[in-house]
Amino acid sequence: MxxxxxAKLRAAFTPTHLDVINESHQHRVPAGSQSHFKVVLxxxxxxxxxxxxxxRAVYATLAAELENGLHALxxxxxxxxEWGDAQGQAPKSPACGGAGIDA
Structure with missing residues (x-):
């Protein structure tokens, strides 16, 4: 995932900076999941x-993934x-109260 x-975001937006971070481990999902991502584009x-x-443009680009296992972006x-004005820093993700799961 x-x-x-x-790959889809690179093809659709030709980014000057792209971070795709799997944050699934911070949520109540089985170990190794790829369902929750942070995207800095x-x-x-x-x-x-x-x-x-x-x-909307990002959601349209990732429509198939959102229908097949991608739960949250x-x-x-x-x-x-804007990225320069933000000094190359995106906000940190908040902690999820449901982190971890007993598999």
């Missing part, structure tokens, strides 16, 4: 778009200028 998400394609439009989408 991780490699597919990364920096692309010129987002210029002139509001956040909702950017997120924490999206952080930036233009290169």
């Amino acid at each position: 991780h490699a597919t998400i990364e 920096v692309s010129d394609a987002f210029s002139g778009q509001r956040t909702i439009g950017r997120h 924490a999206l952080h989408t930036y233009t290169p200028q």
